[in-house]
Amino acid sequence: MVDRSKLKSTLENERKSYLERNQKSLNLYNSGTNLFGKVPMTWMNKWSGGFPLYLDWAKGNRIKTVDGHTYIDFALGDTGAMGGHSPDAVAKAIQTRYGDLGGATTMLPTEDAQWVANELTNRFTMPLWSFTLSATDANRWALRIARMLTGKPKVLAFSYCYHGSVDETFVVTGTNNETKLRPGNVGAPTDINNTSRVAEFNDLASVEAQLKNNDVAVIITEPALTNIGIVLPEPGFLEGLRELADKYQALLLIDETHTFSAGYGGATKAWNLKPDLFTIGKSIGGGIPSGAYGLTEELADKVKYFNDADLVDVGGVGGTLSGNALSIAAMRATLESVLTESAFDHMISLATDFTNGVQKTLDETNTPWSISQLGARAEYRFASPAPRNGTDSANAADDELDEYLHLFMANKDVLMTPFHNMALMCPTTKKEDVKTHTELFSAAVTLIS
Numbered sequence: 001m002v003d004r005s006k007l008k009s010t011l012e013n014e015r016k017s018y019l020e021r022n023q024k025s026l027n028l029y030n031s032g033t034n035l036f037g038k039v040p041m042t043w044m045n046k047w048s049g050g051f052p053l054y055l056d057w058a059k060g061n062r063i064k065t066v067d068g069h070t071y072i073d074f075a076l077g078d079t080g081a082m083g084g085h086s087p088d089a090v091a092k093a094i095q096t097r098y099g100d101l102g103g104a105t106t107m108l109p110t111e112d113a114q115w116v117a118n119e120l121t122n123r124f125t126m127p128l129w130s131f132t133l134s135a136t137d138a139n140r141w142a143l144r145i146a147r148m149l150t151g152k153p154k155v156l157a158f159s160y161c162y163h164g165s166v167d168e169t170f171v172v173t174g175t176n177n178e179t180k181l182r183p184g185n186v187g188a189p190t191d192i193n194n195t196s197r198v199a200e201f202n203d204l205a206s207v208e209a210q211l212k213n214n215d216v217a218v219i220i221t222e223p224a225l226t227n228i229g230i231v232l233p234e235p236g237f238l239e240g241l242r243e244l245a246d247k248y249q250a251l252l253l254i255d256e257t258h259t260f261s262a263g264y265g266g267a268t269k270a271w272n273l274k275p276d277l278f279t280i281g282k283s284i285g286g287g288i289p290s291g292a293y294g295l296t297e298e299l300a301d302k303v304k305y306f307n308d309a310d311l312v313d314v315g316g317v318g319g320t321l322s323g324n325a326l327s328i329a330a331m332r333a334t335l336e337s338v339l340t341e342s343a344f345d346h347m348i349s350l351a352t353d354f355t356n357g358v359q360k361t362l363d364e365t366n367t368p369w370s371i372s373q374l375g376a377r378a379e380y381r382f383a384s385p386a387p388r389n390g391t392d393s394a395n396a397a398d399d400e401l402d403e404y405l406h407l408f409m410a411n412k413d414v415l416m417t418p419f420h421n422m423a424l425m426c427p428t429t430k431k432e433d434v435k436t437h438t439e440l441f442s443a444a445v446t447l448i449s
Contacts, residue, residue: 060428090286126294135281136164160390223267357438
């Protein structure tokens, strides 16, 4: 069990150490007078310690900061660098496309696009694809298509899910199972009840209760929740979603932006899922902004009957930079040469070692936490047993423990994902890196027990 007095004193020591180690980063942070929040994007303030570390260089699973520290990186851009930082194949493809051939964004297609679409079909089963610059855009556009095709206005999402900055998905379950806006959402455009319904992950009864209103166009979900800790699906849950979607004439959208960690074809291939719509982003471009949505032939055939749908101009689906030559080239290189089947075998094996190491410490110290693994990704949560839905996982949050563990690791040159205690393996992660984390995690837990 956690000794709160030990936690408080040890956390204060870690804060002091972080400040002393990173004076150059602090000075750069304080000089950011023309940056909103002092950082290029406000969420960068989420790093523990009061200010973020400033990047010097990154390669593979190593990051060096301006303060001269080189870190084992388990954050990997919160999956954006699942293939590692600046993989050689992607760097070469970018140089060829942008430097040698020229032209990053010309509003013209390249032959790489068909190769990438073929590969996405092979991995995720969807026969037709369109490209974006992020999973957020892919989700926005897929939801628009779903509403158009079904003639229904609402989206069903799961409490504490995350699908990027998509207004319809910032939902939580209220005390009486009502749909509520997730706390902290900035400038919501309308009452969330006008656009959305909410259910609890792993609770098919709650899903059906919402679908019975007959106004849901699409169920949007990750195969496992990820940005609220890893919440794994219980047996039969995802199959039940498919059945309920069919029963109530709603579509099923699977977002694999984070759950791509499950394997070469994500959870969709590993678990034989049958979505109507599919979205992915971040990792498929090797660090270059990329995303895509896929749809079935059946849905594509229905689209042609909507003559007033302006899919080739200003209909709200698309953007000038979407599908640009540079991001497509990066996607091809990543899928062809970096995130291969053998790479996933290596990454998943290391994540299993990581999970076993954490679990061993929890068992030996009798600490009532849990760790969940999703392929190449693992995450510990301050609850045991592991939470079975987003609301339970949110209730298990502990800001002091989060900050302590992040700072303890960072002060020993290991980076975890700033938003949660997630670790991701990439093709260049080594067994020694996992062993280092296992030893540090054991020491961190022992200090506050």
